[in-house]
Amino acid sequence: MTELFDCRHAFSSKLVELAHKDDRIVLVLNDCLSSSDSLAFLNTFPERVFDLGIAEQNMVGVAAGLANGGYIPFVCAASCFLTARAFEQIKIDIAYSQANVKLCAFSAGIAYGALGPTHHSTEDLALMRTLPGLSIYAPGDSLETERALEFAHDLHGPTFLRINRITVPHLPQTGGFEPGKASTLRDGEDVTLISYGPLLHEVIQAAEILAESGVEAHILNMASISPLDEAAIVQSANRTKIVVVVEDHQRTGGLFSAVAEVLCNIKSTPVLPINIPNEFSVIGSPQQIFEHYGLIASAIAVKTKNFIIKIGGSDDGSVTLK
């Protein structure tokens, strides 16, 4: 049985470790001690925790003010409330004013499952991607989460970290996160699969299914959403001619849009989105929701295969996929 890891725990442990070395680190919360796994930080550095209560606009503004005094605030909150409720504060106080604040968005995508669309955050990347000067990292496993956190800490400038709540296995080539760089999780020539975060391991399994029918997928882990490794996207698209983007995000504005924005200048590069088709998600467990939208290995493989056939790719379609 593959061991599963909690990225939140990796994040919070690493943050405590960093805070021992750097007393500028402070934690800013909106009544989310448990959901952001911040209890250890509170117990270790009680004077460096500012729990603003259920008030996200104030939370983000206060963080910008703390940064003005030389501190490095890590704002930890559920992505749905952080990005939507405090969007103008993020735009003006953080991005436009270039405040050295780290926005740490927990439980993004449909991780809250049955709690429903009020708690889902399937538009967070669409919102954040529009803000100039904001770095956006969406690490895929616990080791990448630690490394992304270190980069966010070292970078002097606003950063958005999308922290996964759904437990995931370690990626095959893990810990190699670097801002602005895609990492290659599998080499192949027939189709490019691009993803990030909690669905990467489904994409890896989908590639294995595709390989059984002779389709060799190239997998790019796009943990750095901004800056985006445009060169890697273009290079891989030129080689495979077909691109598929898999993500736990709405169709509009997420990684699919980002990839399409890059590839619209490349002749004949069709891009298939496998994400949430611009609707408020059904409710259920995260796994049930992923199954509903085909965000599981078998469905990703079938959709990819059908897409290759539809656009007249290299495969003859003779193999039936499960």
Place this chain on the structure above:
Amino acid sequence: MKSNYDELNDVSRKLRLECLRVTFNSGMGHLGPDFSCLDILVTLYSNILNFPGGDLTHPDRDRFILSKGHAALALYATLRECFGDSSYDLDTFNSYDSALAGHPSNKRLSGIETSTGALGHGMPFAVGCALAAKLTRSNRRVFVLVGDGELQEGSNWEAAMYASAQQLDNLAVIVDRNNLQQGRFIEEVNTLGALEEKWLAFGWEVRPVDGHDIRAITQALTHFPHIEGRPTCLVADTTKGKGVSFMENNPAWHHKVPNMHEYELALAELGDKQ
């Protein structure tokens, strides 16, 4: 501190003329809001705010945030007057690629702590500044100027609640209480009701002051904090458009630009001696 209040009143009058001239020339501006808070800004920068070595970026400087960012020109004129900083070239106000936008941006200007213009942002930021000062054990203080209409934004009250819970007695908010918002009197739009009682109920020390009396503002902010463990709210009674009779207390002059006739009348009223 300047105790020659006649001299400071004359500075205010001169800066009103500057705002008038620059707004007329650029064809854009917010003269009503500028004139409403100019005496407060002149008092702060002349008599209250501490900048060690005159350095607008010194880590231990007092912080000032203009939350009502549309009064940017009044702030630029005051900074230009008090610091002689050549980056505050008022003649570039609102012009192509100028550092002096219609709302203050910290991008290219020292002395602007954070970019403002959207309302309801200054208070939370100021609370963060005050928390940072406490955490650093610095005696620096934080002042934030908010419009009274701006208090319709809920973020102010989120910040007000937290500031008193954290006992931020190094923080003062100054409410530019001119009773007008963009298009109408506040009472006609969404009343603030018992404003002083609201701040009191949020755990603040409240002081009313004449927002055009430089001596009174100086006295109200010199001995500060007023009560240990409590943030201070100065409700500054002001007149929107103060100094030009036909602009005073007239909603039309929120962002109206004077025509030549109005410009000349206003120059005369402000005692232009050129």
